[in-house]
Amino acid sequence: MAVRRTTLAAREARLAYWMLAPTFVVILAIVLFPVLLNVWLSFKPVTLGDLRAPVPVANERVMQTPDTAGDELVLRLTMRNGSQRVTLFGVVWEKTLPPGLTLTTVDPRCTQEGAIVTCTFGDWEGGYRETLELAFRAGPEYFEEGAPDVRDAPTDMRARAENVLTNFVFTLENYARVLTGSDFWPTLRTTLMYTFFSSVGSILLGLFAAQLLNSSFVGQGVLRGLFLFPYVAPVIAVAFVWAFFLDPFSGTVNALGQRWELLDGPVNFLGQRSVDVSLFGLSFALPLALATVIAFSSWNYFPFAFLFILARLQAVPVDMYEAADVDGAGPFQKFWYITLPSLAGVLAVLFLLRFMFLINKFEDIFLLTGGAAGTKNLPVMIYDEAFGRADIGVGSAVAMILFLVLLLFLFIYYRFAPEAER
Amino acid sequence: MSVIASRARRGSRFSGAVIGAVVGALTVAMVVFMWSLAATIVGGMVTTLPLGQALVLGLALGAAVGIFFDGRDAPGTVAVGSGLVLGLVYLLFTGFRPLGLETVQPVWGVGFAFLTFALSGHLVRYGLRDIDVRVARRDVIERVIVRLLRGFGFSFFTLIILFPFWYMLSASLKSRAAMLRDPANLAIEFGLGFSTLIRGYVEVLFTFDFLRFIGNSGLVAFVTMVVTLVMAVLGAYAVTRLAFPGRTFLSRSILLIYMFPAIVLVIPLYAVFTQLGLRNTLPGLLIVYPATTIPVALYMLRSYFQTLPKDLEEAGLIDGCTRAQVIWRITLPLSMPAIASVGLYVFMIAWNEFLFAFMFLDNPAIFTLPRGMVMLNSQEVPRQYLMAGAMIITVPIMLLFFWFEKYLVGGLTAGGVKG
Numbered sequence: 153m154a155v156r157r158t159t160l161a162a163r164e165a166r167l168a169y170w171m172l173a174p175t176f177v178v179i180l181a182i183v184l185f186p187v188l189l190n191v192w193l194s195f196k197p198v199t200l201g202d203l204r205a206p207v208p209v210a211n212e213r214v215m216q217t218p219d220t221a222g223d224e225l226v227l228r229l230t231m232r233n234g235s236q237r238v239t240l241f242g243v244v245w246e247k248t249l250p251p252g253l254t255l256t257t258v259d260p261r262c263t264q265e266g267a268i269v270t271c272t273f274g275d276w277e278g279g280y281r282e283t284l285e286l287a288f289r290a291g292p293e294y295f296e297e298g299a300p301d302v303r304d305a306p307t308d309m310r311a312r313a314e315n316v317l318t319n320f321v322f323t324l325e326n327y328a329r330v331l332t333g334s335d336f337w338p339t340l341r342t343t344l345m346y347t348f349f350s351s352v353g354s355i356l357l358g359l360f361a362a363q364l365l366n367s368s369f370v371g372q373g374v375l376r377g378l379f380l381f382p383y384v385a386p387v388i389a390v391a392f393v394w395a396f397f398l399d400p401f402s403g404t405v406n407a408l409g410q411r412w413e414l415l416d417g418p419v420n421f422l423g424q425r426s427v428d429v430s431l432f433g434l435s436f437a438l439p440l441a442l443a444t445v446i447a448f449s450s451w452n453y454f455p456f457a458f459l460f461i462l463a464r465l466q467a468v469p470v471d472m473y474e475a476a477d478v479d480g481a482g483p484f485q486k487f488w489y490i491t492l493p494s495l496a497g498v499l500a501v502l503f504l505l506r507f508m509f510l511i512n513k514f515e516d517i518f519l520l521t522g523g524a525a526g527t528k529n530l531p532v533m534i535y536d537e538a539f540g541r542a543d544i545g546v547g548s549a550v551a552m553i554l555f556l557v558l559l560l561f562l563f564i565y566y567r568f569a570p571e572a573e574r
Numbered sequence: 575m576s577v578i579a580s581r582a583r584r585g586s587r588f589s590g591a592v593i594g595a596v597v598g599a600l601t602v603a604m605v606v607f608m609w610s611l612a613a614t615i616v617g618g619m620v621t622t623l624p625l626g627q628a629l630v631l632g633l634a635l636g637a638a639v640g641i642f643f644d645g646r647d648a649p650g651t652v653a654v655g656s657g658l659v660l661g662l663v664y665l666l667f668t669g670f671r672p673l674g675l676e677t678v679q680p681v682w683g684v685g686f687a688f689l690t691f692a693l694s695g696h697l698v699r700y701g702l703r704d705i706d707v708r709v710a711r712r713d714v715i716e717r718v719i720v721r722l723l724r725g726f727g728f729s730f731f732t733l734i735i736l737f738p739f740w741y742m743l744s745a746s747l748k749s750r751a752a753m754l755r756d757p758a759n760l761a762i763e764f765g766l767g768f769s770t771l772i773r774g775y776v777e778v779l780f781t782f783d784f785l786r787f788i789g790n791s792g793l794v795a796f797v798t799m800v801v802t803l804v805m806a807v808l809g810a811y812a813v814t815r816l817a818f819p820g821r822t823f824l825s826r827s828i829l830l831i832y833m834f835p836a837i838v839l840v841i842p843l844y845a846v847f848t849q850l851g852l853r854n855t856l857p858g859l860l861i862v863y864p865a866t867t868i869p870v871a872l873y874m875l876r877s878y879f880q881t882l883p884k885d886l887e888e889a890g891l892i893d894g895c896t897r898a899q900v901i902w903r904i905t906l907p908l909s910m911p912a913i914a915s916v917g918l919y920v921f922m923i924a925w926n927e928f929l930f931a932f933m934f935l936d937n938p939a940i941f942t943l944p945r946g947m948v949m950l951n952s953q954e955v956p957r958q959y960l961m962a963g964a965m966i967i968t969v970p971i972m973l974l975f976f977w978f979e980k981y982l983v984g985g986l987t988a989g990g991v992k993g
Contacts, residue, residue, distance in 0.1 A: 164818065165816070168818040169818060171809060171812040171816075172812050174805045174809075175805050175809040178805070178864060182862055183831055183839065183866075186839045186842035187834060187839070189842035198845075203848045205849075360731075361727070377979050378735055381735050381739065381972070382735060382738075384972065385968050386971065388944045388948070388964075389742065389947070389965075392947070393742045393745075397741050401757075402753055402757050403757055404757050404758055407756070408758045412610070412621075412622065414623070482712060482713035482717070483717055483720045484719075484720075508833055514836075515929060519928075534841070538841050547841050554835070555835070558833070566830075
């Protein structure tokens with residue numbers, strides 16, 4: 153009996169593993185492996201150009217053409233290692249000569265066998281250059297063929313190279329460059345400000361919207377659908393819309409603001425780093441472009457907070473409000489003493505979730521400003537380093553730093569979020 | 575009873591007038607703002623924003639309604655009547671120039687001035703209903719503030735949601751010259767004729783090949799959806815219904831995996847896919863997309879499967895069904911709503927996805943719509959075309975969304991962890 157139960161359990165477990173296997177393989181290959189590879193890359197000197205396999209390159213130039221049989225044809229080869237960094241092994245240049253040409257240059261590296269000349273160069277370090285002149289004696293057959301251009305004859309140049317991703321060349325320079333660069337600390341600060349204020353902004357908007365729709369009235373369903381629009385619409389579409397209507401010269405907001413005398417002149421919402429604002433006698437410098445990007449992200453993601461908060465609001469027992477009515481509590485007191493405490497859990501979880509997703513947010517800032525005017529965050533910096541400056545290693549190092557910051561917040565989330573909300 | 579009544583009568587008129595005046599001023603200001611905005615961006619008229627006038631007129635209107643507020647309501651005739659009277663006075667003083675419009679337009683003007691003030695009177699009355707404004711108690715004031723905030727809130731959200739979409743639609747139908755002439759005028763000029771209006775769409779669809787991109791995007795999103803659903807249903811079933819070592823750990827790490835950011839994955843995937851020759855291909859995208867959506871789909875389906883009763887499946891097993899039959903005949907039909915919502919959610923993510931499409935695709939023949947939009951974003955291409963492209967990428971997903979809204983809302987909440 154006991155044996156039979158074990159086999160049943162074993163069979164069930166085996167079935168479960170089979171059902172999970174595809175998911176497991178995909179996650180391993182596309183999520184976990186890249187994260188590990190990112191760690192690896194961040195310690196390696198790799199540029200975008202290195203990703204293509206490095207090849208030796210040869211330029212051929214005819215220095216001397218033969219006039220009659222017995223003359224010499226001189227071919228100059230200017231060769232180099234196509235990569236600045238990667239060593240090429242066993243570099244070979246091979247050419248099938250037109251008939252009638254015989255190699256006369258004595259060079260231990262080059263031999264002729266039939267029509268084929270083979271030069272073996274051995275190993276070339278990154279950036280290595282080599283020039284070689286080869287002389288050939290032209291026989292009568294060469295002229296019978298009409299003295300063809302030797303450069304058109306089939307050439308084969310080949311070498312083996314270490315894969316830049318799998319070799320064991322490491323460096324700490326990527327991290328050193330990131331941490332000592334003038335860019336990093338301001339970018340980190342921008343990232344944290346953008347993330348924090350966008351999270352708070354989207355949650356406040358969501359809370360407001362949820363309060364509005366937390367009562368049944370005609371058209372509530374339509375409005376709820378409408379409120380989700382910003383989230384459902386593709387970010388690339390709405391980002392362009394925002395960029396256009398905020399344009400200082402051909403944007404609707406500036407045109408209306410000036411016509412209604414709310415703005416003194418055109419305001420470059422997405423291009424101006426900072427603007428002096430005086431409010432109630434206090435004047436301070438508002439980082440304008442960053443504030444605009446934060447407004448966009450708050451707008452883009454508030455529907456989410458809205459749905460969450462609305463679901464939670466509808467679960468708050470009505471009798472609590474009724475009891476408060478009996479006690480003579482006003483609407484503000486009810487909001488402060490009943491609604492907010494009921495929402496505290498969901499608000500905290502929402503904040504952490506928003507924070508974790510916004511800290512990685514690339515599209516919003518990239519599409520609105522491209523990281524200009526003091527809006528560059530870490531994801532945009534990753535893109536700039538890895539693809540703009542073509543330095544994969546430095547980009548990976550920034551990505552690693554971002555990932556560590558994220559892990560910190562993930563830890564907080566798993567430590568403090570209630571089980572039910574995960 | 576009589577004491578309360580007499581006190582209320584004593585305090586009533588003044589308190590009612592003050593509260594009414596404040597509410598009236600803010601209401602008329604709001605109505606005038608919305609009117610001016612609508613007149614400009616929808617009607618294409620030249621407007622001012624006479625907030626000062628609006629506040630003063632609103633004070634008078636609100637005070638009138640407040641004075642007549644008797645306990646829980648004011649007579650409708652008073653609210654609308656005082657609005658009409660005020661509208662007439664205003665018109666006579668301004669020589670029939672309606673509030674907010676630059677030009678004198680008798681027909682529009684008369685109609686609108688009366689409408690604004692009558693509507694505002696009605697809104698003041700409606701906003702104060704069931705509030706006893708005769709006494710300025712703290713809870714009365716608070717309730718008035720809440721009403722004002724609600725009014726403001728509905729206007730505010732309607733504005734911030736509809737304005738960008740109105741802009742997208744209008745700009746997609748407007749030539750560069752028209753847009754530069756008056757950027758505030760977002761009216762659709764039907765007089766230009768249908769073929770002129772839709773020029774941007776024709777260009778984008780045919781010259782810029784968006785027709786093909788729609789197909790690519792649809793294909794990618796659909797395949798992603800199917801692959802994700804198959805794998806997530808299997809995985810979620812195993813995690814909720816089958817016992818195996820490591821189950822708790824796996825169940826907990828699903829979401830963790832989902833938190834891994836795409837921007838961290840993109841460099842290594844770019845490197846590997848370049849070397850494998852998968853980078854600039856649709857199969858490459860079709861490997862990445864399901865991997866990024868499976869965790870959340872699995873998480874959502876797991877939550878749903880946990881709510882399904884086990885008894886039915888056990889009955890099926892006892893009757894001699896295999897696991898596969900149980901899943902096919904019992905679990906799947908029961909979870910159709912959840913599967914529909916997860917499927918739509920995944921479709922939406924794949925349709926909207928920008929980062930990987932942008933990084934991986936170079937060949938215009940296999941562009942998805944977001945990648946095609948990037949191509950349009952250049953100095954030479956008019957914004958009209960870009961907005962037409964934005965409409966083309968937005969409208970299908972919106973239609974799909976409205977069609978299945980009931981399901982999707984549930985899905986968004988369950989999977990609501992994703993940004």
